[in-house]
Amino acid sequence: MSSQIVNPAAVPGRFGPYGGRYVPETLMVPLFELERAYELAKADAAFQSEFHGLLKNFAGRPTALQFASRLTAHLGGPRIYLKREDLLHTGAHKINNAIGQGLLGVKMGKPRIVAETGAGQHGVASATIAAHLGLECVVYMGTEDMARQALNVSRMRMLGAQVVGVEAGSRTLKDAINEAMRDWVTNIRTTYYLLGSVLGAHPYPTMVRDFQSVIGREARDQILATERRLPTHLYACVGGGSNAIGLFHAFLQDTSVKMVGIEAGGRGTELGEHAARLGIAQGYTGARPGILQGTYTYVLQNADGQIAATHSISAGLDYPAIGPEHAWLADERRAEYAAISDDAALAAARLLARTEGIIPALESAHAIAGLVDRAPQMTKDDLVILNLSGRGDKDMDTYSRLL
């Protein structure tokens, strides 16, 4: 294993060749300011204490690490534990990062935050922390996503946020990020951009990972306390990759722990039918390194380098690029990535509901389907932690229509 595993960001903002800061001049100064503010906050005991206080008393951490006994029995292979991020306030892991960045916005003296959202969970988390801290909040959301995640649109509005529909492009997450960035550049003096995943220019991929890495730190302590050994496998779904890296990060140096990220295989392997940026080995076409929204990573693109359309039943996984740290972990073979179809994810959601009494978010259902797929090749000695990144309330329309 490369020694870089020990210190993935040896060059700040770089993960091997990936990451970096590829933005127009107008964004350079704000990004430097943000990096400086984040470095100070990281070392500031008062900031850290406020962050962890809100994680505990507002969001509901620590989350449970639950032994999934009936799912374990049903699959007949590995012992399976679920990291219950779905139990957090607002219903997904997104609140961890929103609290961290919301506090940073206040520290930087910004009265207004802008955010993008796909599945709506990051939008709801941003609207929630904005209300809690007394900040103005504007959330950009593709109109395709507004239709399929209507409940979360209502929640954001109830929390006092302005939700702006984005009609451009495929009307999904990528287009929402473009609009949020445009707003940020225009209103830079008053506005903090609260990005929702490990995407975008430095410092976002590092900062968002740091705010989410509480997931893995807790899970590591919990599994050692319960099972007295490290897990053999970690499973998580990967949109931009924040819940996955949040779980993986505390285990990066434990090379015996296999880390598996599950992407959206959508309806098929043709470009336009999926969002599997690291699925080349499985035959998913169209991904190669390129730059999207400030970072160098694997990007789904056509032969001319135009960003490709993507498809996933799950709005939160429907994005043409993957967080740069995942690109690097894949190249290093420290983590493995596989894609799961829309249909397999739906079936896995029903399976979890009926074996464990938990309706998962469609995004998290991809991770479950990935485990279902591989369980037959695993043994009873294998020990899995699967990150249940969110709950399924927002997806009930899709579930009732398709199941």
Ligand SMILES: Cc1ncc(COP(=O)(O)O)c(C=O)c1O
């Ligand atoms: C519940 C849930 N899980 C996972 C994701 C994917 O994001 P990420 O890969 O950053 O964890 C989302 C995105 O909206 C989500 O809502």
